[in-house]
Structures are given as structure tokens and as C-alpha cells.
Amino acid sequence: MRDPKTARRDRRSRFEQRLRGRIPKPPGRAIDPARGQGRFADDEDDAPTPGRGGLVGGVVNRLGPKGRFLAAAVVIGALITAGDLFWERYTNQTAISADHANAAQVGLGHSLYDQHCAFCHGADLAGKPGWDGDFPDGGRPPLPLEGTAPIWRLSDRDLFDVIKFGGQPFSPPSYRNEMPAFEADLADADIWAIIAFIKSRWPEDVHTRQKEAAAEQGS
Numbered sequence: 001m002r003d004p005k006t007a008r009r010d011r012r013s014r015f016e017q018r019l020r021g022r023i024p025k026p027p028g029r030a031i032d033p034a035r036g037q038g039r040f041a042d043d044e045d046d047a048p049t050p051g052r053g054g055l056v057g058g059v060v061n062r063l064g065p066k067g068r069f070l071a072a073a074v075v076i077g078a079l080i081t082a083g084d085l086f087w088e089r090y091t092n093q094t095a096i097s098a099d100h101a102n103a104a105q106v107g108l109g110h111s112l113y114d115q116h117c118a119f120c121h122g123a124d125l126a127g128k129p130g131w132d133g134d135f136p137d138g139g140r141p142p143l144p145l146e147g148t149a150p151i152w153r154l155s156d157r158d159l160f161d162v163i164k165f166g167g168q169p170f171s172p173p174s175y176r177n178e179m180p181a182f183e184a185d186l187a188d189a190d191i192w193a194i195i196a197f198i199k200s201r202w203p204e205d206v207h208t209r210q211k212e213a214a215a216e217q218g219s
Contacts, residue, residue, distance in 0.1 A: 096188070098156050098195035100202075109197030112190050116182060121145050125201055138176030145198050147206040155214045156195055163191050 063071060099105055114123065120142040121127055127149065128141035143149040154162070162170060163186070167179030182191065199207070 095192045098192045100196050100199035105193050105196045106200045109193035112194050113197050147202040152206050152210040153213050159195050
């Protein structure tokens with residue numbers, strides 16, 4: 001005959017087992033033994049997974065609509081800025097004329113002028129004293145380039161040729177022109193940039209004179 005206490009304990013154990021089997025488990029909230037104390041199986045759903053966009057996807061989801069809009073605006077702005085810089089660099093490297101209204105070309109020309117031209121013509125483009133004296137045999141000091149000298153008599157193409165090939169090929173044989181040639185030092189686009197910078201310092205009336213002189217010469 002079984003002990004009454006043992007029999008009651010067995011009956012209570014079977015009753016508890018049947019009771020647990022009838023209580024529905026909350027979906028996704030079963031304790032996961034492999035994950036340790038106090039953790040639930042659905043905790044894994046809270047972590048970013050590759051199938052749900054990974055870490056980046058989790059960050060984007062947490063930004064909210066306004067945050068995503070601002071992030072997209074920043075990315076678009078960065079792409080536009082990069083595109084502008086690329087285009088400016090490309091146009092400067094392929095220029096075939098001088099545009100004194102083009103800030104990027106003028107900026108490049110300013111830098112190149114400081115490197116190659118300022119030593120003779122001055123950082124302020126004022127030239128050297130005595131440039132307007134009488135020099136029948138040549139050797140004239142560097143003339144001003146900011147518009148006070150009659151540089152407007154030369155077309156942009158003339159200015160380009162003088163900078164590239166030097167002044168001597170365009171002077172009488174008996175005249176000593178000390179303007180050096182920069183053909184070996186400057187690309188054509190760089191020379192156009194320097195001309196753009198020089199012309200950006202001219203008053204408007206000097207631009208008008210140059211246009212009129214070019215029209216008279218048919219260039």
C-alpha cells in the first residue's frame with residue numbers, strides 16, 4: 001500500500017502538469033534556455049539582422065521621417081557640391097578661352113599669376129617704374145597689366161601667344177623683348193586662366209576699348 005503523502009504529492013504533480021498544458025503561452029515570449037536568465041526568444045527580433053537592413057537599416061529606422069529627410073538632404077547636398085567641384089576642375093583643365101566672369105577660372109589664374117608673373121609685373125599688376133619710357137632698342141621694364149597700360153590693344157589671342165611664346169617673336173628683330181616664354185611651364189588652359197585673372201582687374205572701359213580694337217583689327 002502506497003504512503004498517503006506520496007500519493008497526494010503525485011496527484012498534485014499530475015494536476016499541475018495538466019494545468020500548465022491548458023494555459024496558452026504568450027506568442028514569442030517563451031523563455032529561451034540557450035539565452036540565459038531573464039531573456040526571451042523574441043528579444044532577437046529587436047536586434048538588427050541582415051534580412052532587415054542590418055545596422056544601417058536599424059539606424060535609418062530609428063531616425064524617423066524628419067531625420068531621414070534631413071539625412072537625404074545632406075547626402076544630396078554633398079553630391080551636388082562634389083559635382084560642382086568636379087565640373088569646375090574639368091572646365092579649368094579644358095578651357096580654350098578666358099572668361100573674367102568665371103570665378104573658378106579667375107581663382108586658378110590668380111594662383112598661377114602669383115607663381116609665374118608677380119615677380120616681374122607685381123602682385124598688384126602695377127608693373128615696374130619706367131615702363132613708359134623711351135626704349136628704342138628694347139629692354140623695357142615689365143608694363144602694368146591692370147589696365148593703365150595700353151594692353152587693351154592686344155586681343156585675348158594675342159595675349160595668349162605672348163605668354164606662351166614670349167615677347168621676342170612678336171617684336172622687331174632689333175628690339176630686345178625680355179618677356180619670357182611659358183610654353184614649357186604652363187598648359188594652354190592655365191594661360192587662359194591667367195588672362196581671365198588679368199582681365200578681371202580691368203575697369204569696364206578697358207574691356208570696351210579691347211572689344212573696339214579687336215573689331216577694328218577684324219579679330
